[in-house]
Amino acid sequence: MDTTTSTTPPAPAWARPALFALLMATAVLYLWNLSANGWANSFYSAAAQAGSQSWTALFYGSSDAANAITVDKPPASLWIMGLSVRLFGLNSFALLAPQVLMGVASVGVVHASVRRHWGAAAGLIAGVVLALTPVAALMFRFNNPDALLVLLMTLAAWATMRSIESGAIRWFALAGLLLGLGFLTKTLQVLLVVPFFGIAFLVAADTTVRRRVVGAVVGTATMVLSAGWWVAVVELVPEGMRPYIGGSQTNSFLELTFGYNGLGRLSGEEAGSVGGGNGWGETGLLRMFGSTVGGQISWAIPSAFILLGVGLWLRGRAPRTDIRRAGYLVWGGWLTVTMATFSFMAGIFHEYYTVALAPAVAALVGMGTAEAWERRTDALGSITLSAATAAAATWGFILLSRTDDYGWLRVAVLAIGMAAALLLLVITRVHTRAVSVIIAAALFSGLAGPAAYSLTTVSQSHSGSIVTAGPSTGGDPGGGRPGAGPDGGGGRQGGGLLDASTPSTEVIAALSADAGSYTWVAAAVGSQNAAGLQLGTQLPVMSIGGFNGSDPSPTLEQFQQYVEDGRVHYFAAGDGRGAAAGGSGSGSRISAWVSEHFTKVTIDGSTFYDLTSPADTSSRTTTPDDGGQTDV
Template structure:
């Protein structure tokens, strides 16, 4: 990445992540013009991007698709609880609408049905089978990678976007859940879309972007209820403070987005609640056949304090240990969760702080800083809730963190790389690589029988790369790029190995984990309690 590849979008402060916007690079006459064939324009990409950017993106998306499709049928019907609902919805439109477990519409699943709809439509077209059920989940994973890449590329350049997309694709829990039929795949995709749209709204202050973000969160609610609202405080507060429009207009836009959220997420709830109970299936998971009770009880506030009505048990308070694991600030790093999501989490936190420090003197409306606040705020809000929630918690829930973590990593790496001639930036970038290598060593050491040579390769390679990056602003560009490449490989080697192990095995049941056998003390390949 060099300054000639700065993205075209600029905030009200007239800057990108790397300073004033430079002129667009020269290009061959007619390249990528509207009159060119669609295939050529698709391959060439945007005028301001280097020639390698679009082929690299298409390669990343194709590789993600092929990886996630590999031996997809090994998981069979994956979570048979949701697969039963998919089968019912593929034969009965009433079961399709309500999310019934059976075509006779006796009872629903314990979630809204939106995550089932793509799978049910696929089964209606292609027939019942593992590929028909799980391929829509794979496509959501590829779409999430594309959205995160687009969100980062707009302001931090194509290389940063590629790093963010690769981090998401190679996160073990993402590789698990984008090949599984739980609601988490759709939730992660829609949350990524919401963050992307809020950043677009912060660029130009247009209401439509914020309204569409509300629609995305509303449909995410129809995938996994209140978990979709975890990032609302971060998104709303950032827009209220940083949007490039007058205060009254900001709050009017937020009101319009809230209305869009309520309509897109509430229409189904209203229909279900108004439908005569005797003429619809029983709401699974509720005690009194009420979706609102399910939403705010078993699937809602009860998840926070462990007092869900109808729950099979929980911690019952913060800082304790129960059947859902130990709560506390280190929960995302412990032996149950760490190998699923936390490989680059220390680095992402370092890069988030560095990004906020680097942009602290920019104007209120700086979209560069706002991007860190949107994606980083979503990361911190979700991580805090997951760390301290005392109710039902499964390791695979952490897939919700993956898009935010990937975006922050890509943005921070891109920003610090462009400022590497400043000593603090090169040292901080080196610290992020060293943290990834050290934490990767710790996680790999927790499964000492799994590729024992890899942890040393990660540690040594990462530390060597970090040493080189300390001097990235003083050595030649070629040597600095070599150090950055070694650091990136070292940082991604551990999660890539866990991801490949995840893809190599089938996963069935209701409690599944990513990585090799023994990577988590709870859950596993073959499932758990229904």
């Protein structure tokens, strides 16, 4: 079939039940053992808790309900979590279920976009590939902004395809709106998909040149407006009337966007980076296939590029408005640009970022497989199917060989996959009854490995700032980063800047006592340190220095004024510095001043300073209820 029009292939009788089964299975997979993740990333959970208590905190994405400082991202994902916590209370399910729904929706959108022009089987394959991608099974069960970002980009790709098909400007405006909301989710990362969305519309939209140019302008303007309104509010509101912008050194969201979250990610020159330098692993073309990243996302990437290349070749001489060629531009451009950026960025890079590649990989596998299958009577079609299957089986075998957990599976994947690849070369000559067996074997060889990794992922707990999918591999599971744990499967990395600790009931009781007399029941250097206390007490805890403890908020002078005004009760002891590189050093100065001037107290083994009790000359260490006696 040579589809050059916008006609949607008729759906077979099995298509709707198959889609329903896919979505239900995805929901069950992602919901399974969900509560084991607890608070997941406490940094965002605490901000969601704050947003459930304060509309101002919800709007700005503040770390606490008293609005000392924001998280280091825009707040769109927190809006959803904060509202969920308002409705269902502060618990793991209320925080993580929205991401599960985003995952199921993303699978559905990829299916719908691919099915519309490549058929129901192609849509089903694309949906299954996305659902079983290990990093997707991780991040659609986690409360980082990535889940919402992926859903919004996927919806934008779908809207772009609709705009190209119909030539209607309103569809491209919708794509711009969704991309703008993506900016309010994770700033500049969303822009990686914009170039080829725009190129595809300008080249292939079924309308005149004038309307294509107007549509591109309207889409761009809609994107800017849908993101810019919030940015304008933040930048125009006086600093004293809003929280400090976390992650910035000048209390500016624009600086955060183009510095710490922008060019700094590419160059590695982020102020306050935890690790920094070479702490984020080797860069280069093979980064997505390395020991720590490969098992997250790369299972189907070789096949996706084979199918993309052949698909573009096959559609090379089609009319300008060929919707399938446009689809290869949209999804192929997404994969190529984003993968290249992740491969060469020298700044902060975590393995879970690669979830942004998953919809594009899945769509290309579905699209390209359908295209090659339709041309299976030609040598190019059968060779393409064979090559894609062999690539998936071979690479799956290599990835599974990096761990000791799947010895028998890796052999089965390679043997069955290579047999299927050989038979696909002569698919038109085999008996009709054998065709379905060969197809099943090819699908098994491509999906068994990521499915095994995904099942391992949902069976584990994941919490903290650095999480990975699947089992431990032979490489460095922490990616060479300071603070990364040895568990590889993404468990807790310990307390400090990368994960929150859980306060004891005694600590919660002490901090909660007479809480109404204070703006913040405690303060701690670093957002994760503050988050654990805040989630335990459900009361505002000031995060000094933001996530890395390196932001100049508050300054020593500001903190001294807060203490003089009686607005902060306790200060959680620590070195005030952690693993952050660069930054203001404000946290260190505050920590030194507190330790010199206030009484140290021990609460159930945890050390605090009581900011309502100046230290005496004997510098005694006391417990809150020991009548001032020395704690021995």
